[in-house]
Amino acid sequence: MTVRRVMGIETEYGISQPGDPSANPMVLSGRVVTAYARELGLRAAQTGWDYADEAPLQDARGWAMDREFADPSQLTDAEDPTMANVVLGNGARLYVDHAHPEYSSPEVTGPLAAVTWDRAGELVMREAARLLNQPGMPPLNLYKNNTDGKGASYGTHENYLMRRLTPFADIVKGLIPFFVSRQVICGSGKVGIGTESQRPGFQLSQRADFFETEVGLETTLKRPIINTRDEPHAVTEKYRRLHVIIGDANHCDVANFLKLGTTSLVLAIIEAGAVTRDLSLREPVAALQQISHDPSLRTTVRLEDGRELTAVQIQREYLAMVTDWLEATYGSDVDSETAEVVRRWGQTLDTLATDPMNAAADLDWVAKLQLLQGFRNRGIEWADPKLRAIDIQWSDVRADKGIFHKLAAGGRFTELVSAEAVAAAVHNPPEDTRAYFRGRAVTQFPDQIAAASWDSVIFDVPQRRTMQRVPMLEPLRGTREHVGELFDRAASADELLNELLR
Known part of the structure; x- marks a missing residue:
C-alpha cells in the first residue's frame, strides 16, 4: 500500500443569515440542500438515504454504545424527516448534519482526487448560495471553515479505508503524535485563543481548542483525537473505515493534498508494522493546543521518553519512517503521486523550519496570518473585531466575497488541480x-x-x-x-x- 487507498472528505459548512441572529440554522441548512437539489430536478430532492448499514454507535474497541445513553447528535442512522438529503450525480452526498449543510465527497483512491472532489463541494455550496441570494430574498452566507469564533465548532472529517486486521491499539499509538503535530501543515488558522476566542492572538488550527480527550466515540461532545466509530461502509470482516475528526477545512491545494497524502502514508506504515520510533506524547491534548497556539513553531512538547520536540521535528520523524519503509518495500519503483507527497512533505517541513512565512502560497494558516499581519502593521491589535471579521470572510464560498477566492484569482496560491477539473467533478463521479x-x-x-x-x-x-x-x-x-x-x-x-x- 502506497499513498493510494480509498478515502474521502466530509465538510460541514458554516452558515449565517446576516441581520437575523435568531434564524434557525437547521431550517437554513435545509434550504441550502433543497435549493441545490431542486436545481437538479425535484426527484433528486426526493432521493432518500439508505440507513440499513449505518452503525454509528459501534465502537472499534469492541463494543456498542446503548442508544439510551447516546447523545442525539450521534444517532446519524435516524432518518431525516425534513428530506434535506440528496445524492448527487458526482457520487457525493449533500445533506443537513448537526445544523450545518454538509458536503460528503465521493470515494476516491488518492489525495489529488480527494482535493478535486472536495473543491467541487465548494462550487456546489457556491451555487446553492447563489440560488438563495436572489433579489428580494433574505441573505444567506456559507463558509468553508470550522468555527464561528463564538464557541461553535463544526467538522471537516476525513475517511480512510484500512485493513481490519490492523490492531486498533497500534492505530491509536501510531496516529496520536502524528495528528497532534500535522496541524503545522494543514491547520487553517484562527483569530483568537480558546473555544470562544477568549484571549487575543492567532493560532494554527480552528479545531484544536475543541478537543478534550485522546480516544472516544463522540464527534460533537468530548471530542477525541482518535475517533472510534466502527462503521466501515464496506465488508466488515475485511475493512475498517478510519473516521478522522481532527482536521481543519483547507482551501489551499497543497495543504489539503498533504493532509490526505501524509495521513495515508502513516496509515501504511502502521498497517505494515513499520512504525519503528516511539513518539508517544505525555499529554496529547495539552500538546495539541500548545502547538496550535504558537505560530512561531518553536514550542516543544514532551514525549513519554522524556524528549522535548517541536511539531516540525515530530513530523520529520514520521517522514523518516515513511521514507525508510518506501525504500525497503518499493525501492525506486514508487508511484508518482506517492513520490510527490513525500517530496512536498519534506520541502514543506524545511520551509517551516527556516521561515514559515515562505509557505504562504501552500498553507492556509500561513497565508491567513500573512494577510492579518498586514493589518496589524497598521496598528490593529489581535483583539480588534475587524480581524475576527476578516477571519470569517476568508472562508466565504462566494468568489467575489471570499478573501481566499479573491487572492486565488490573483495567482497567490499553488494550484495542484485545475479549475476545469474541479468544474467537471461537480457533475461527474470518480x-x-x-x-x-x-x-x-x-x-x-x-x-x-x-x-x-x-x-x-x-x-x-x-x-x-x-x-x-x-x-x-x-x-x-x-x-x-x-x-x-x-x-x-x-x-x-x-x-x-x-x-x-x-
Missing part, C-alpha cells in the same frame, strides 16, 4: 470506485432511484413488484471499468438490473 455506479445511476435514472448510501443503491422500477437493493460493499467494484458498458447499453433501469443479475 471512475475508479463504486462512486461511479452511484453517481451514474442517479444521473441516468433519477426517477427510479428510491434511496442510496455509500454501499447501496435502491431502485424503484415500475416493471418490478418490489424495490431492488443493489449492495456495493466492495469500494473498488462498480467502477467505470466494471459497469461503464452496462450503463451505456441500458435504456432503462430495468435493463440495467437485468444485466447486473445476469
Whole structure:
C-alpha cells in the first residue's frame, strides 16, 4: 500500500443569515440542500438515504454504545424527516448534519482526487448560495471553515479505508503524535485563543481548542483525537473505515493534498508494522493546543521518553519512517503521486523550519496570518473585531466575497488541480470506485432511484413488484471499468438490473 487507498472528505459548512441572529440554522441548512437539489430536478430532492448499514454507535474497541445513553447528535442512522438529503450525480452526498449543510465527497483512491472532489463541494455550496441570494430574498452566507469564533465548532472529517486486521491499539499509538503535530501543515488558522476566542492572538488550527480527550466515540461532545466509530461502509470482516475528526477545512491545494497524502502514508506504515520510533506524547491534548497556539513553531512538547520536540521535528520523524519503509518495500519503483507527497512533505517541513512565512502560497494558516499581519502593521491589535471579521470572510464560498477566492484569482496560491477539473467533478463521479455506479445511476435514472448510501443503491422500477437493493460493499467494484458498458447499453433501469443479475 502506497499513498493510494480509498478515502474521502466530509465538510460541514458554516452558515449565517446576516441581520437575523435568531434564524434557525437547521431550517437554513435545509434550504441550502433543497435549493441545490431542486436545481437538479425535484426527484433528486426526493432521493432518500439508505440507513440499513449505518452503525454509528459501534465502537472499534469492541463494543456498542446503548442508544439510551447516546447523545442525539450521534444517532446519524435516524432518518431525516425534513428530506434535506440528496445524492448527487458526482457520487457525493449533500445533506443537513448537526445544523450545518454538509458536503460528503465521493470515494476516491488518492489525495489529488480527494482535493478535486472536495473543491467541487465548494462550487456546489457556491451555487446553492447563489440560488438563495436572489433579489428580494433574505441573505444567506456559507463558509468553508470550522468555527464561528463564538464557541461553535463544526467538522471537516476525513475517511480512510484500512485493513481490519490492523490492531486498533497500534492505530491509536501510531496516529496520536502524528495528528497532534500535522496541524503545522494543514491547520487553517484562527483569530483568537480558546473555544470562544477568549484571549487575543492567532493560532494554527480552528479545531484544536475543541478537543478534550485522546480516544472516544463522540464527534460533537468530548471530542477525541482518535475517533472510534466502527462503521466501515464496506465488508466488515475485511475493512475498517478510519473516521478522522481532527482536521481543519483547507482551501489551499497543497495543504489539503498533504493532509490526505501524509495521513495515508502513516496509515501504511502502521498497517505494515513499520512504525519503528516511539513518539508517544505525555499529554496529547495539552500538546495539541500548545502547538496550535504558537505560530512561531518553536514550542516543544514532551514525549513519554522524556524528549522535548517541536511539531516540525515530530513530523520529520514520521517522514523518516515513511521514507525508510518506501525504500525497503518499493525501492525506486514508487508511484508518482506517492513520490510527490513525500517530496512536498519534506520541502514543506524545511520551509517551516527556516521561515514559515515562505509557505504562504501552500498553507492556509500561513497565508491567513500573512494577510492579518498586514493589518496589524497598521496598528490593529489581535483583539480588534475587524480581524475576527476578516477571519470569517476568508472562508466565504462566494468568489467575489471570499478573501481566499479573491487572492486565488490573483495567482497567490499553488494550484495542484485545475479549475476545469474541479468544474467537471461537480457533475461527474470518480471512475475508479463504486462512486461511479452511484453517481451514474442517479444521473441516468433519477426517477427510479428510491434511496442510496455509500454501499447501496435502491431502485424503484415500475416493471418490478418490489424495490431492488443493489449492495456495493466492495469500494473498488462498480467502477467505470466494471459497469461503464452496462450503463451505456441500458435504456432503462430495468435493463440495467437485468444485466447486473445476469
